[in-house]
Amino acid sequence: MSGAARRWAYALLGLLAAVAGTAYAAVPLLRWRQVLTPSWDNAIFSQALISYASGELPTATIKGPGFALLGDHFSPAVAVLTPLWWAWPDGRVLLLAQAVLLAFSMVVIGRAAVQRLGAVPGLAMSVAYAGSFAIAAAVAVDFHEVTLAVPLLALAGAAWLRDDIRAVIGWSLPLLLVKEDLGATVAAVGLVLLLDRRRRHPRAGTALLVGGLVAAALTVLVVVPALGQGGYDYLAGFEGSASTTSGAVGLDGLTAGWGTKLTTLLVTLGSVAFLALLSPWALLLLPTLAWRFAGDNATYWGTDWHYSLVLAPVLAVAAVDALERLRGRGRPRGPAAAAARVAPLAAVGATLGLAWGGPYATLLDPGSYATTARTADARTVQATLPRGSVVESDIGLITRLVADHRTWWVGTAPAGLDPDYVVVDQVYGGWSGPVDPVAFAEEKHAGTAYDLLLRAGDFAVARRVSSPDAPGADARSTAASPRGAR
Incomplete structure (x- = not known):
């Protein structure tokens, strides 16, 4: 690809990111305007920023008297948004921050896709990522802390594609401060570095694998209980009804709801035309899918809410890597060549199909802009x-x-x-x-x-x-x- 073609591709990518970011902001802001509040979560994170802005550890009276948020979910990374609260102390600042973070992640993934695949397929994969069902579902339910993980995962994935191991480590480790379960995702990055023959880094892989698991265990079993009420409440969701008294992990959640879970798997993998299955980076999907499917909370099993958001950049990076593998080092032939040509368009088609009638449809409804x-x-x-x-x-x-x-x-x-x-x-x-x-x-x-x-x-x-x-x-x-x- 010539330098001129790359510059034009980057310029078009910037325009697409601006359009996507506008949509990411408009969906929740229009819901805010119409007073359609999906949950109390945005209010909780607003109270967290009120605490941080006052130089205090985050509490939320919405969840109870003096409720310590770091003793509920360990997400000190939210503190990086404090300057935004100083500038505009309003819950909508979180919605705007979320839009910027997601649009930035699109630029990161889009640039990596253009560099690895060329202008047209790279931009196609960028559009597929921007319209991801996971992002659409997340912006429809206001801000959540996992939004901070999305650009980190995009940056780590882009670094992995270019085999920049220091950057992979540097962008992966902050995930430990976003949410307690993401230590397992850091461990999965380490596993990829151990298993991938093309980009194998045994020492770094071992360090991330062990460090991620240890950090996750310490956070859940030591840090969160110490900062909160002496335990980690969400472990109860992984206990079967017959085993809660003994504390043994039950099978109720694991064996239930597999119709919904299979649909979620199909939607998740189908959103990138199943390309992710050809890349070792897809191992990063497993920790999030595992805790969601193992618990007895049916809300975690489906594709609504924000629970799939951290999967979006993982799927995109895995799909780009898969396309690069299909192409090989030379000119691909036969089925591999056909798949490499068709797959980006298939991913865009899957994205448009999944997005049709979703949250973005409200942007085309004149009634969404009316003062009701x-x-x-x-x-x-x-x-x-x-x-x-x-x-x-x-x-x-x-x-x-x-x-x-x-x-x-x-x-x-x-x-x-x-x-x-x-x-x-x-x-x-x-x-x-x-x-x-x-x-x-x-x-x-x-x-x-x-x-x-x-x-x-x-x-x-x-x-x-x-x-x-x-x-x-x-x-x-x-x-x-x-x-x-x-």
Whole structure:
């Protein structure tokens, strides 16, 4: 490939990345605008950044009084986003950061693909990556810490393709700070370096394999329990119902739901036209798929949410490597030549097929850009709540309140908190039926009186009008201001 062709390919790649990044930002921002909150997660990471911005370890009152986030999931890498919070203390800054990180990973993978495969097939693989079902599912559910792993995996994979072992190690090790399970992925990188005949590095491979496993074990069994409640709660999901008392790992989760699991495998591998199966880099898929399929949480088994996000850059790098292997060192012939020509287009076709009707479809719907009555009602509620007040909220408005209110979730706020306001979303708040915010607040916070301050469409706000003189009133002042809460 000539220098001019490569420059044009890189320029087009930059344009494609800008378009992709815009889509990655627009999907969650439009959902934010329409007050369609998928979960409490974005609010939790916002509270983490509030803590880091104050120079404290991350806590989240949304998960409970003084809840230590590093004792739940070990993800200190989130702290690198703190300067963004200083610049704009708003939950939407996380959505923009996620879009930039994902678009950057596309540039990394795209440049590697163009360098290894040439302009046209390289750009085709870039488009296939940009439209990955895993990325689409992740941006539809707001920010999660694993987004930070995506550019790291892209950079490590690109370094592996060019056999730059120091860069592979340098970009793999920070994964240990993104989430506790990624130590196993670091170990998988080491396994690839041990087994791949083309790029074999025994000493580095052994170091990453052993170091990754040891780091994962220490994080799960020592670090997280020390920072949290004395254990790692997510291990319970790998225990069978008949074996929870003994602590032995059961088979309930492993043997259940294989219809869903097989569909996930087909979608995952099919998203790159099954090319990843021809590359040893695909070994990096195994740790994430293993913990997802071994547990009894059915949410992990499917293709929704963000659980496949870390697989996207792995699949892309493995597919590029597979195409390079199909081509061989000379001019490929026969079936290998046909596969090498058709596979990039097949990957693009698979991506478009999986993306059709997904989150990106909302970008083509004019109604997605309208200011709805729900949007206006949410703004009315927010304007009513004084800055810095203690608010107990359901899922509906929780992501919009954490930046300038001391916010608790209705499911974990303690009795005796006596919040200033209780906010209810009758439609998307997660309630099983209609709820009276005044009755709910007075039942939960016994001895404290509330009245109805506001009804605005789907939303209702109860306001505290009196508190008991009992010790519960004191509990409010201490419980409502854990480290990092604002």
